[in-house]
Amino acid sequence: MSIEFRDLRTPEEVNAGFRVFLRAMVGLPFRDLDATELTEPGRYLGAADGDTIVGSADSYTSWLVVPGGARVPHAAVTHVGVLPTHRRRGIVSGLIERQLRDVAARGEVVASLRASEAVIYERFGYGVASSTQSARVGLKRASLRPGVPAGGEVRLVDGEVTVDLLDGIYQQAAWTGAIHRPHGWWRLGQILREADATAHYVVVHRTGGVDDGYAIYRPENTDSWFTSPERVVTVTDFVALNDGARAGLWRHLLALDLVDVVAFDALPLDDVLPLAVLDRRSVALGPAHDETWLRLVDVEAALRARAYESEETVVIEVHDGLLPANDGRYEISAKAVARTESAPDLTVDVATLAAAYLGGTRWRHLAAAGRVVTHSPEAVRRADALFASDTQPFAGTVF
Template sequence: MTTNPDVVIRTLETADEINAGFRVFLRAMVGLPIRTVDATEITDPGRYLGALDGATVVGGADSYGSWLVVPGGGRVSHAAVTHVGVLPTHRRRGIVSRLMARQLRDIAERGEVVASLRASETVIYERFGYGVASSVLSGQVDLRRARLRPNLPSGGVVRLVDAGVTTELLAGIYDQAAWPGAIRRPAGWWRQHEKLRDADPTVHYVVVHSSDGVDDGYAVYHPVNTAGWFTSADKTVMVSDFVALNDSARAGLWRHLLSLDLVDVVAFESLAPDDPLPLAVLDRRAVQLGSARDETWLRLVDVEAALRARSWGGEDPITVHVTDSLLGANNGTFEVGPKTVGRTDSAPELSVDVATLGAAYLGGSRWRHLAATGQVTVHDPDAIARADTLFASASAPFSGTTF
């Protein structure tokens, strides 16, 4: 890899520059369905970084201002990193490295505690301090053999809002998300997904669930392969967005989806690794889950603030030394426990880089697994079990949001 000092990294300022940056992203990603969009409508002002070779934008990295739910239900300020790409003509010149390093400094200066992204290529981002903090599964239910358990909660009321759906309605429900790993979906995210739906000729259906008159869940779904719909032996509906704030909403939405007429299979794009859907039917083999794949790549931008924000299991603290090659303020040893979180002069029991700490932060990766794969330097073997207890989460971290 060679660096090109003539390429300048700076914030994209004008509408023409921002749209040029977004076109670079589309060209770099190759297969995205969106081609014509005003990028100023789907981005946050002042956050889109560009790499300029002369007057030409040849690379970019963007982010949304957001929040992330951490174990215990607290929310930390969060940068949702997206639109990262470099033109094929400018690869292998260190441009992505410069963009990501500059972006992290900007995020830190804004006071945002964490950043996360969804990786198109999994070998890129660990060197910038991102670790895999949550995983996601796909799933499908064969309605010909799926019968819900008779004692499943009855749920509330499900209403059809296909024609009358508004972003405000769905965002108002989603903004109450409290599961570990959930992030705020900014206005630009909602606008982009509106445009994606508008560009898709397939009809999308939306249902909203309410309990005691209060909206507390929704599902967005669409038929697959409509050209052969009436001759297909496996007429499939794909659920692209499923949000349930409680057990009543989850059960009510399941009842709706699993009772659709003219449908053989209900498929879910993304489920949490511990989603209870397989337990909801009498025949567990009616639910087929896909392989786990990486979802949230998490970067702790302010390690101490992030550690203070979440809750902890167990009583016995650990001391862990953290190294961060890009944000030196994070370097140091921290005592972590339910009573005390902060820097310490005590000897570390475990040592990790910031990417490994990010992987463990939400409870999605076990410390013993990280240690077994050489990602933790263990000074005290007893500390691994204590770390697993401390960092455990009541539910598997899961976002359910792509960006």
């Protein structure tokens, strides 16, 4: 029987698509959830084998912060899965290609996702644009340096936390790589915390009467908490809008009683915490791993949206096998981005351009890996100067 790709519109279809996603991921627990609370109407795609939904791909309306601080229209892609009985039939390809056309039709400039497998999405034009790392801080050895900002007021909001409170803080996120967190994202987090027998603690930082940061954390292995040789608290969400808020939240976490280790699920690759402690070895960083898989849906609009760090110019020729409107040559400088007929300095596919777009991957590294065709000896250096960013891109949001 042929596979039909279509929108999932009724509550029954949306929940069927979400069950397909949970089944396909294997390691995710089945929960009694109403997926209509977690999804956005009109964005859930399904693959139907007769009357049975066998594959799905979803997305949220969002924004992405690019170098320079602009927010570009963004599709946050999620809930991609195919039943194991229907693998190797081109269903993922059909869903993602249809989704990209829909995203382009909506005028969304970029899309991004978190990949369950690293070999799937590059063929659809996605490139790794940001990475992240975990960290473990041993509290017996961790002391902040005297010059670290004092921070402001930290208050406990465990029993009164609402989506509006935390989202009101997060909506001001301005770091490169940050994305909008839609209602469904917040709702799922709330449901999971309420269903967890382990307590989740929430603290909010305030400076001058204005909330400007928060942290959510939970203790691990509470069954043996008082007899454990190492009591660990895991920070699952850490948002700081400025240096003072970051330092104030650090001071709260590093001063927790009965705790030996504070573990952070995700930090930027250039996070300053290791530089802020007297004993550098008190902060053990985990390995870097891919975070944002980015797809430039409208290459010209994306290139125009971000800021550039050099007065030099480079012409990049882009090939896009799925969205041919992106094919072409782009002259890029700090003053303007425009299509051109000039000879290219560099030639890349759209996934490689996405990897470099936020400044998280250097052009010289991509060239050394054989992912860039270089037509001008100085072009890679000029591209690196143009696309440089003051900070490593980081989203800090799993979806």
